[in-house]
Amino acid sequence: MTIPFPPTAPGAHTVLVANRGEIAVRIIRTLRRLALRAVAVYSDADADARHVRAADTALRVGDYLDADAIVGAALESGATMVHPGYGFLAENAAFARACAAAGLVFVGPPPEAIEAMGDKIRAKRTVADAGVPLLPGFAETPGQPMSDADLTAAADRVGYPLLLKPSAGGGGKGMRLVRRSSELAEAAAAARREARSAFGDATLLAERFVERPRHIEVQILADAHGNVVHLGERECSLQRRHQKIVEESPSPLLTPDRRAAMGRAAVAAARACGYVGAGTVEFIAAPAAGDGYFFLEMNTRLQVEHPVTEAVATIRGERGIDLVEAQLRVALGEALPFTQDDVALTGHAVECRIYAEDPARGFLPTGGRVLLLDEPDSPGVRVDSGIAEGADVTSAYDPMLAKVVVWDTDRAGALRRADAALARYTLLGCGVNTAFLRALLAHPEVVAGNLSTELTERLRPELTARSRRTPEEVLAAAALDRQLGLRPPEATANRFAAADGWRVGEPAWTVWRLHPAGGDAVTVRVRAERGSSDRFRVRVGEGGPVSATAVRSADGRALDVSYGGRTARYARAAAGRDLWLGRGGASWRVREEDRTAPLRRGAAHADGTVRSPMPGTVLAVPVARGAAVRAGETVAVVEAMKMEHSVTAPFDGTVTDLRARPGQSVSMDAVLAVVTQESAPGRGRSVSAATAEEQS
Template identity: 65%
Template structure:
């Protein structure tokens, strides 16, 4: 193992068995408590922010290697292990391994992890404690129901139904079934995915709640028999069954409903002998009609760890009137054997908090994962940001796509949402596409503003899509930024006045044309020239395509990281950065980042969507799992040419048209960047009406036999 020397000593030391923003979050609390911290990292994370923040950093082969992590803890002299969330945090075997090595596991006992880790067992356990559960039925491990028994049990429960793997989470393997004719095939598909994802094909079948709300309750339990709840979090804004925005408290619950749901959460925690911080998740339904809505809720699952969204609870909880709480500190103190320093009667809530998750994904392309270098990073100063990235780093496909969380608090929900919009507008990451602009549109959705939430809102009632046209001011700013390269002292290639292509000539300025292109947008030709009439340095006239000339000014900051442009009467400041690997220039403002690059004015442009040159490219950075075609093979439009995996997501890349494979550029196991060539397909060419048919090209009658 390679090590970074410890810089401080403390009476206790905690190894953080995680990475990214949660590792930094835990280390920050440990430092405040005067407790030493140890980070672990893989080769890819050798210089990651969490390794630099800890007192000591140790290399491991993988974050899921429990043996290596226990060995690292022992080598470092740590006495405790904090698992964070994800990875090994809900692994009962890891908790036992820590205890067996004499290490304190900062979490619940292994027995509680096991009891709540299996959905069927968890449901039976909490139901025995009086916690409401959804109607349904379950298979026994290793004994799947045959088709007749499955149909009979489903008929007794009633449609629609939701099929869920008993052993897993994260939405994998879940299937909604609305009619008996669909049940058998859906169950078979759910079992296959459950077996592949979790090694267990056992299914839990429950009544499907229409327009459900996902509400969870934070609980704390110590080793002295004290259990309290800290109120609820609304987590209904989700995509692909994964949370996007969370808030506390829920805009749905009344004080009486909060007390009832909190009481059920406490009962669930007691039922499994829980200690530490945990979350009990419920599916809630609110009746519609006049007067106060009635609420029904049912147990969903218990997360036996700290949740990603725990900051919103920390922001609103008030203990004996003092707002704010540190759940990580309470976890550590409970693990050390301390009793909870307060009771349920001491807990109240102040104001409202919202959390937005910043993901490395392109929301306008079906939330496909992205990646790339962190060329520049600007985070809002008026909000809490729990981040795991830093300028100079790299966002890869090896880990979860969540990069950071932005948290705002306000005296009421409207103010918290207003502050969130401002914070997201101030968050700009250049070099990697993020979902920040989508989050702003989502939070402005009329239903979100009204608190009318459901877990299917993004899917069934999405926010307004981003404009298909790139704003003219972005093209203008990019052209002006390139133009500044040609100014004296800029990045131009020559100091020879007659060799610098900036439009200067004897007798007056001329137009300098720039052709600029951004992914999935049309190119624009922007012409720039000095504005001689203005007489001020940095004054230009700008024409975007065939538009009228517009007066503009442009200047860069001393360090080159900012570009301030006045165009059409409005002044905007953009974050800017150049990617030396691609030659692309990035600009960002208002929470949105654009990558633009200059092309020769007469360049032919590749159409990303139609792939007219026959080269099919990777829609995201990731690992090639399969290439089920070979050179010479005839394919149809929609035939899968390759399967790429990134950040827990598989994506099948289809052929854009009927044709023949003429080239395969990758093999299974290869790592590819976004837009990397995968397969080349020669399209079927239309034959003249009097030409004989080509037997090598599939016809409609013979297509099926050519399908892979």
């Protein structure tokens, strides 16, 4: 459904979308529905990206942050409007002014509103004058950092715990939690360094920290004729590293009275800065339903989580609203055709963000080529996605790949529908957080609605404990898949030449050495049942033989396996020695190791290979070839998505091979160095052929 504006076309316009990924694809979808011409822009890395193919035409700009290049591309393409999406240039007042100077309609708020809300200190002063409640706190004067003595005195007046944050920017960067006075000076220095690096502005503000807070935001919509309405709230408390991963609407915390009060406060904040367009006013709420709420910030753009509002917002009895269409129409001067009294919320919506990251390793970014992609498509499910099969997921951009959004008549139904949709979401070739999201949504605290911004991080060890080890049946499936690949085509079958263990008498065992991601190498032995093409005996590690069957689908994209009485269908995708298997929203990468490599029994890290835990850029290499290192000593520092990770030596030894160098781009699991122990553990026997005769 669409927003109930008068059913007239918004005119013959060409709209340049100054963004990439899923939001660019989502905006272009609305442009196509409105019969407006869509222009995409792309960097060299995105020349064949999904948003480029979705648009009517596309121009190379090199850098998505190059405002001059974006404006030049808009003029070259004949565009009359520029939609900045979110992030990048969406909250850049100078870019909005540059668009206006070039005769382009900027689909966003006036530059003055962006400036008023873009600086957290100025924003708080603005909304305070409008009567919006604030947390106790204080702020530095731009360019004049407070001395340690003044900082301590101000903090003592506000009280602890205290949260320090940069005045400019967001995304959790530069934030520091201070619980006592002795921690303040060091935390402030670190926050200033990170703020200066990320935003070019080291100015800090401080606020009283609310223990186990709820993060609730209100969607507002305003036109240039003085009309401002809110479309209800979104609960965004499920976060990691201060970034959201699950959002829902409405919030399970709010009563109708509290919802109305927060809505009025959001409208007052929008009016205070002369806002026009779609925007979001964010609040911190105390965990108890009857306690207070406090202004956090205002995002002067479309939010990542806007689809949950689109799903539940009901105007004059019609559920569903297209906020991008609303932005376009407001930008062209149209008035909102409804009032606050016309707005209601119907049902419940949940959004889950699909990230290229590994929750079991502290949400470190992953990467790789998308070998297989199967996104759910069923009633009540919407997927906003910016990827396609064959796309390369790198550390150059944000690791969010897609969003799975569901709607149902109540919260319990929406959670069930979200779990079912995530179970059907399959992406192979790049590790994603889908299985973690399913476990998170099923946790009793989440089901009960007892949310807080620290809940995800607190539950992570519990929710990832099982995911750190590749299940035995997955290792068996990987070996069976490889076994099926050994057979020659029937038309040219030479059973004596095949390496699948066939013998005139009893079939032999084929020995596979498999290395699952995040674990140690495992030996899996497979022997075909005599006279059968799909029945096998399998031994995983030191376990006993288990009966199994395995059949590949005709297109090779699936593998049906019965192992130990349990039957499952795996999505499959192979690339070189890597085999990816997916099932129920989880995916596993299993690498076939060189069969001539020695088998080491129970010797984790026995070869001393130091690998990159994520795709990224090597920032520093503090060791040299031949250097003696201690266990846990940093061998290299890798950065991805503004996250730094120190890669350490697995044991005491000597750096005998050093491949990492500063500035080098590395893939996930790339070899950075090799550390050799002075006294290496004993080695097991070697396997030098594809098969080995063993007793069952």
